[in-house]
Amino acid sequence: MAQLKQETYNKTVVLVGAGMTNLQVITQAKKFHALQTQLVLLDVNSFWFFSGMAAEVLSGYYGLKDFHLDLRLLAKQYGIEFVQDEVTALLPQQKKVMTASGRMLEFDLVSFACGTISAMPEGDVPAEGSFPVKPLKNVLQIRNEIETCMELFPKKILELLVLGAGPAGVEYAINIADLLEERRPAPGWKITLLEAQSKVLPGFPKKAVIIAEKMLKASAVTIRTKSEIQHVQSNRIVLDYGETLEFDLAVVAMGNRVIDLFMQAGLETNENGALVVEPSLRAQNYAEIFAGGDCAQLKGASFSQSTQNVRQQGPVLVKNLLATLQSKPLQEVSGSKCPVQFVSLGKANALVIKGNTVLEGKWVRTLKQCWDRRILKRYRTYLT
Ligand SMILES: Cc1cc2nc3c(=O)[nH]c(=O)nc-3n(C[C@H](O)[C@H](O)[C@H](O)COP(=O)(O)OP(=O)(O)OC[C@H]3O[C@@H](n4cnc5c(N)ncnc54)[C@H](O)[C@@H]3O)c2cc1C
Incomplete structure (x- = not known):
C-alpha cells in the first residue's frame, strides 16, 4: 500500500x-x-x-x-x-x-x-460450465477451459454455446472459432450463437448485421435466432419452447446491468x-x-x-x-x-460503426488494435 x-x-x-x-x-x-x-x-x-x-x-x-x-x-x-x-x-x-x-x-x-455485471437468467451465480462475459477476467478462464477440454478429450466434439448475439456475443463466438480452428481441425468442435431476436447485432445498421452474419458463417459458427433462453442450467440450456441444448462450455452474453x-x-x-x-x-x-x-x-x-x-x-x-x-x-x-463503435470479427475482419455508417476490412481491425493499444498505453505510460 x-x-x-x-x-x-x-x-x-x-x-x-x-x-x-x-x-x-x-x-x-x-x-x-x-x-x-x-x-x-x-x-x-x-x-x-x-x-x-x-x-x-x-x-x-x-x-x-x-x-x-x-x-x-x-x-x-x-x-x-x-x-x-x-x-x-x-x-x-x-x-x-x-x-x-x-x-x-x-x-x-x-x-x-x-x-x-452480466445479466443472467438464473441470478448471479453462473451454472456449471457457463461463464458470463463480465467480469472481463472470465475471458482468461474461458480460454483456459477450452484449452483444457481440447487436451483432456482429444476425440470429443466440443459443444460450445454463446448466449446472446449483441456485439460481445458476436466478438466472442468468432474469436473462439479462430482459436479452435487453429488448434483443432473440424469437426472437433461446434459453436452455436443463440439470439432471442430475429437477427444478430440487434439494433445495429443492416449492413453491420449482414457482414457479421457472413463472417460468423465463414467461421463455421451456427446462428440460431428467435431462440429465447429461459434457463441456463448445469451444462444445458432450456429455450422458451421447451427445447434443451447440452453444452461443454457456454458464454453468457445476454446483456449487462x-x-x-x-x-x-x-x-x-x-x-x-x-x-x-x-x-x-x-x-x-x-x-x-x-x-x-x-x-x-x-x-x-x-x-x-x-x-x-x-x-x-x-x-x-x-x-x-x-x-x-x-x-x-x-x-x-x-x-x-453517436459514438464510434468497433466490433472484432476475428483474425480477418472488424467493423467500425458510427450512426448508419458501417465500414469493414482488415484495415479496420488494424485501426481498432491501434486504438485499443493506445488507450492502455496511455495509462501504462503513467506507470513507468
Ligand atoms: C466484451 C465487451 C467488449 C466491449 N467492446 C467495446 C469496444 O470495442 N468499444 C467500445 O467502445 N466499448 C466496448 N464495450 C463497452 C465498454 O466496455 C464500456 O462502455 C466501458 O468499458 C465502460 O467502462 P466503465 O469505466 O464504466 O467500467 P469498467 O471498465 O467496466 O470498470 C469497472 C470497474 O469497477 C470494478 N467494480 C465493479 N463492481 C465493483 C464493486 N461493487 N466494488 C468495487 N469495484 C467494482 C471492476 O472490477 C472494474 O475494475 C465492450 C464491453 C464488453 C463487455
Whole structure:
C-alpha cells in the first residue's frame, strides 16, 4: 500500500471501481493532494481489464499482459490508497460506503465508475460450465477451459454455446472459432450463437448485421435466432419452447446491468440500475455523489455504453470533483451523441460503426488494435 501522509489530508474522495473515468482522476492525484485531499480507490479486483481487447484474448492475439493494468502499482505510483474490496452498499446521508468484508469508508466526495455485471437468467451465480462475459477476467478462464477440454478429450466434439448475439456475443463466438480452428481441425468442435431476436447485432445498421452474419458463417459458427433462453442450467440450456441444448462450455452474453447499489440507496436509476446523473456527472440532490461510465445515466440523454463516451467524461469528472472541493461552479459533459463503435470479427475482419455508417476490412481491425493499444498505453505510460 502507498505511504500516505494522512496527517496532511483533511478531505477524502473515495473512487469506487477503476473504470475509465476514475482512472483519469487517479492520474490527476497531485491536484487533489494540493487541496489536502486524499484519494482512496476501491476495486473488487487488483487488476483492471480492458473490454476492447477481451475477445482477441480468446483468439490468442493478445495475452494477459496486453489487456490489464495493475491497480496496486497505479495507486502506488500516484500516492493514493488502494483497497481491494467489493462495495456492497452506499449510505448517501451518512456519506459512507460499505464493503463485502465489512469495512465502512467515510467520504467527503465519492465517484462511482464500477461499470456493469452480466445479466443472467438464473441470478448471479453462473451454472456449471457457463461463464458470463463480465467480469472481463472470465475471458482468461474461458480460454483456459477450452484449452483444457481440447487436451483432456482429444476425440470429443466440443459443444460450445454463446448466449446472446449483441456485439460481445458476436466478438466472442468468432474469436473462439479462430482459436479452435487453429488448434483443432473440424469437426472437433461446434459453436452455436443463440439470439432471442430475429437477427444478430440487434439494433445495429443492416449492413453491420449482414457482414457479421457472413463472417460468423465463414467461421463455421451456427446462428440460431428467435431462440429465447429461459434457463441456463448445469451444462444445458432450456429455450422458451421447451427445447434443451447440452453444452461443454457456454458464454453468457445476454446483456449487462449495474449492481443494485443505487436503487437500494434510494437514488434515481434507469431500468438498468444505472445512477441518473446531471450533465456535470453529479447525482441529483446529492452534491457529494458522482458517477461516470456504464454505471451512470446522463439525465435526458440516451443510454450508451461505449469507451468513447466514457473517455470524454473523465476530464469533466476530474474538473468537477476539484471544483466541488473548492466550492466552484461545475462543468457539463458535451457527450458524443453517436459514438464510434468497433466490433472484432476475428483474425480477418472488424467493423467500425458510427450512426448508419458501417465500414469493414482488415484495415479496420488494424485501426481498432491501434486504438485499443493506445488507450492502455496511455495509462501504462503513467506507470513507468
Ligand atoms: C466484451 C465487451 C467488449 C466491449 N467492446 C467495446 C469496444 O470495442 N468499444 C467500445 O467502445 N466499448 C466496448 N464495450 C463497452 C465498454 O466496455 C464500456 O462502455 C466501458 O468499458 C465502460 O467502462 P466503465 O469505466 O464504466 O467500467 P469498467 O471498465 O467496466 O470498470 C469497472 C470497474 O469497477 C470494478 N467494480 C465493479 N463492481 C465493483 C464493486 N461493487 N466494488 C468495487 N469495484 C467494482 C471492476 O472490477 C472494474 O475494475 C465492450 C464491453 C464488453 C463487455
